[in-house]
Amino acid sequence: xxxxxxxxxxxxxxxxxxxxxxxxxxxxxxxxxxxxxxxxxxxxxxxxxxxxxxxxxxxxxxxxxxxxxxxxxxxxxxxxxxxxxxxxxxxxxxxxxxxxxxxxxxxxxxxxxxxxxxxxxxxxxxxxxxxxxxxxxxxxxxxxxxxxxxxxxxxxxxxxxxxxxxxxxxxxxxxxxxxxxxxxxxxxxxxxxxxxxxxxxxxxxxxxxxxxxxxxxxxxxxxxxxxxxxxxxxxxxxxxxxxxxxxxxxxxxxxxxxxxxxxxxxxxxxxxxxxxxxxxxxxxxxxxxxxxxxxxxxxxxxxxxxx
Amino acid sequence: xxxxxxxxxxxxxxxxxxxxxxxxxxxxxxxxxxxxxxxxxxxxxxxxxxxxxxxxxxxxxxxxxxxxxxxxxxxxxxxxxxxxxxxxxxxxxxxxxxxxxxxxxxxxxxxxxxxxxxxxxxxxxxxxxxxxxxxxxxxxxxxxxxxxxxxxxxxxxxxxxxxxxxxxxxxxxxxxxxxxxxxxxxxxxxxxxxxxxxxxxxxxxxxxxxxxxxxxxxxxxxxxxxxxxxxxxxxxxxxxxxxxxxxxxxxxxxxxxxxxxxxxxxxxxxxxxxxxxxxxxxxxxxxxxxxxxxxxxxxxxxxxxxx
Numbered sequence: 001x002x003x004x005x006x007x008x009x010x011x012x013x014x015x016x017x018x019x020x021x022x023x024x025x026x027x028x029x030x031x032x033x034x035x036x037x038x039x040x041x042x043x044x045x046x047x048x049x050x051x052x053x054x055x056x057x058x059x060x061x062x063x064x065x066x067x068x069x070x071x072x073x074x075x076x077x078x079x080x081x082x083x084x085x086x087x088x089x090x091x092x093x094x095x096x097x098x099x100x101x102x103x104x105x106x107x108x109x110x111x112x113x114x115x116x117x118x119x120x121x122x123x124x125x126x127x128x129x130x131x132x133x134x135x136x137x138x139x140x141x142x143x144x145x146x147x148x149x150x151x152x153x154x155x156x157x158x159x160x161x162x163x164x165x166x167x168x169x170x171x172x173x174x175x176x177x178x179x180x181x182x183x184x185x186x187x188x189x190x191x192x193x194x195x196x197x198x199x200x201x202x203x204x205x206x207x208x209x210x211x212x213x214x215x216x217x218x219x220x221x222x223x224x225x226x227x228x229x230x231x232x233x234x235x236x237x238x239x240x241x242x243x244x245x246x247x248x249x250x251x252x253x254x255x256x257x258x259x260x261x262x263x264x265x266x267x268x269x270x271x272x273x274x275x276x277x278x279x280x281x282x283x284x285x286x287x288x289x290x291x292x293x294x295x296x297x298x299x300x301x302x303x304x305x306x307x
Numbered sequence: 308x309x310x311x312x313x314x315x316x317x318x319x320x321x322x323x324x325x326x327x328x329x330x331x332x333x334x335x336x337x338x339x340x341x342x343x344x345x346x347x348x349x350x351x352x353x354x355x356x357x358x359x360x361x362x363x364x365x366x367x368x369x370x371x372x373x374x375x376x377x378x379x380x381x382x383x384x385x386x387x388x389x390x391x392x393x394x395x396x397x398x399x400x401x402x403x404x405x406x407x408x409x410x411x412x413x414x415x416x417x418x419x420x421x422x423x424x425x426x427x428x429x430x431x432x433x434x435x436x437x438x439x440x441x442x443x444x445x446x447x448x449x450x451x452x453x454x455x456x457x458x459x460x461x462x463x464x465x466x467x468x469x470x471x472x473x474x475x476x477x478x479x480x481x482x483x484x485x486x487x488x489x490x491x492x493x494x495x496x497x498x499x500x501x502x503x504x505x506x507x508x509x510x511x512x513x514x515x516x517x518x519x520x521x522x523x524x525x526x527x528x529x530x531x532x533x534x535x536x537x538x539x540x541x542x543x544x545x546x547x548x549x550x551x552x553x554x555x556x557x558x559x560x561x562x563x564x565x566x567x568x569x570x571x572x573x574x575x576x577x578x579x580x581x582x583x584x585x586x587x588x589x590x591x592x593x594x595x596x597x598x599x600x601x602x603x604x605x606x607x608x609x610x611x612x613x614x
Contacts, residue, residue, distance in 0.1 A: 009395050015404040017324055022550075027334060088316050097322040124550040127600030153554075243329075243431040247460075293434030 016156035017096035033183035043114035051081035078174030083136030090158025144168035323463035324403035340490035350421035358388035385481030390443030397465025451475035556595035
């Protein structure tokens with residue numbers, strides 16, 4: 001009963017990131033009814049905290065969870081952050097592997113899976129589109145956009161079903177999103193406890209939460225001091241691999257290897273460069289694109305020996 | 308110190324699956340030196356076992372692990388499977404989310420991450436390309452191809468550095484691949500123990516393993532009986548979600564909803580269809596593309612009540 005090789009490969013398929021995570025939603029943390037809902041809270045709240053932090057706003061977050069039926073909820077989330085420019089709305093909410101968290105700051109969220117992961121879970125369990133509201137500054141103007149969108153799993157993009165502009169006097173973003181097969185709980189792993197701990201860790205944040213029984217919890221901020229925006233901390237040389245250096249070399253437009261190192265890594269001074277040059281015999285004025293793996297490795301080795 | 312929204316989104320990036328997993332290699336199981344190497348063994352061996360099973364060949368797998376330095380190894384793997392047609396070689400080894408394991412069979416491997424994940428880890432730790440050998444039937448001819456390839460992380464594709472044809476009198480595929488920052492161990496989590504357990508679970512497989520000390524272990528097959536190729540088991544109706552039904556409806560070229568259900572799911576007979584029709588009031592002759600979420604949900608509900 002031997003099958004032909006060509007037959008075997010007829011079934012060869014390429015998946016988009018959305019299709020992949022549709023099949024492997026546990027990789028996004030979506031396992032178990034209670035935990036899945038907590039992950040949703042986590043993704044939405046961390047997104048709000050990060051966005052507010054980026055622009056120096058004291059976060060004001062509201063979340064309402066309405067029970068629509070057994071294991072069936074409508075979640076309404078809104079923040080006072082900077083909002084999302086219209087052209088990025090579907091990228092943020094409907095595209096896996098797209099995200100803005102690629103500066104080297106200590107950010108809370110994951111790498112571009114968060115909001116899109118929530119929309120995917122919603123769609124997989126309810127088939128419903130989500131409603132997104134974004135209020136943002138476009139130059140000196142404030143713009144308000146409300147969109148109804150679905151995630152096109154096969155293309156890993158968003159489909160806009162409806163789009164309305166509205167007037168606004170502030171910034172912020174928010175989402176109305178339905179879930180089934182999730183469960184709200186007061187347990188350790190539940191969504192309430194997640195919020196309670198989040199406000200402890202973020203004393204400058206205010207979160208208002210209306211639970212499925214209609215009870216409203218206000219977690220007021222403990223301080224009005226906006227935490228300083230984390231500086232973009234450059235990677236420490238001792239944490240850098242040869243692969244990282246090659247990756248930097250391929251992406252840069254710097255003309256000299258030494259400038260790339262000094263500008264991309266922390267604590268690499270001109271005297272360190274000289275030290276490396278002497279120890280490795282490598283011409284630090286070389287073009288980054290010409291750096292070989294061996295040369296990158298020799299630099300990493302020198303970094304490791306740095307005091 | 309308020310930043311502008313537009314400034315915030317300047318840093319917005321879209322990643323390929325390869326770039327994503329380059330940053331999140333622990334999601335592929337690559338965490339810890341011992342475990343990382345075991346995962347590599349797992350991916351290569353399960354791929355061989357699955358490929359042999361698909362075409363009804365008794366698996367003959369050889370793996371050699373040469374120590375090149377501290378935490379630095381060269382792995383050579385070969386099997387007697389059906390091989391990989393040339394046009395699929397870079398897809399199998401250099402493209403995340405591409406794979407042939409999408410029939411509903413009980414296969415051992417993961418969903419299209421396996422081999423490409425190994426190549427990614429190799430490249431991230433050594434910067435070296437990998438050498439792939441494939442011997443396969445092209446119609447009535449046997450073809451042998453040897454390729455040296457790299458994974459283009461930014462594009463999630465393979466780059467062919469070298470390509471040679473050679474003559475062969477059999478089929479099979481194999482890879483020569485280098486790793487650093489991994490470690491061979493006899494411990495529970497180590498690669499040796501992984502092989503030992505794999506042959507217990509697969510008594511029809513023969514695995515010859517040469518370890519880094521040069522010792523050769525031959526795990527002979529305990530039976531010559533090829534396990535029957537698992538039938539493509541259709542999903543059981545009770546395990547199907549509304550989202551699955553909508554997904555099926557979108558992908559099918561069937562003209563009637565009832566035929567889609569009968570052909571895509573197990574144990575759905577004409578009489579079951581009638582039962583569902585009566586209980587839901589849904590016209591089962593509808594075009595699949597016109598099925599709504601609510602209708603899919605009503606069918607799932609009926610499935611749940613099936614005996």
